[in-house]
Amino acid sequence: MLRWTISFIILAIVAAIFGFGGIAEGAASIAKILFFIFIVLFVISLFTGKKKI
Template sequence: MLRWTVIFVILAIVAAIFGFGGIAAGAASIAKILFFIFLVLFVISLFMGRKRI
């Protein structure tokens, strides 16, 4: 999931360079959402891993 976030960030940067403002904003918002989902899942997996030890 982190790979998809990086892909959308790169897509947003390239779109911004070429002047596609709407596409850049859309890709950046998707990247932001995916990053927060990744972060939540990462924290949950950390806590679940510590309970087993």
């Protein structure tokens, strides 16, 4: 999922450089949503993970 987020961020940056506003906004919004989903899943996995002692 992090790979998808990074690819959409790169796509948004490239589209913004070339001036394609609609594509850049769409890719940036998808990247933002995926980023927050990734953060939530990461926090959940921190709390539910097995602890090795």
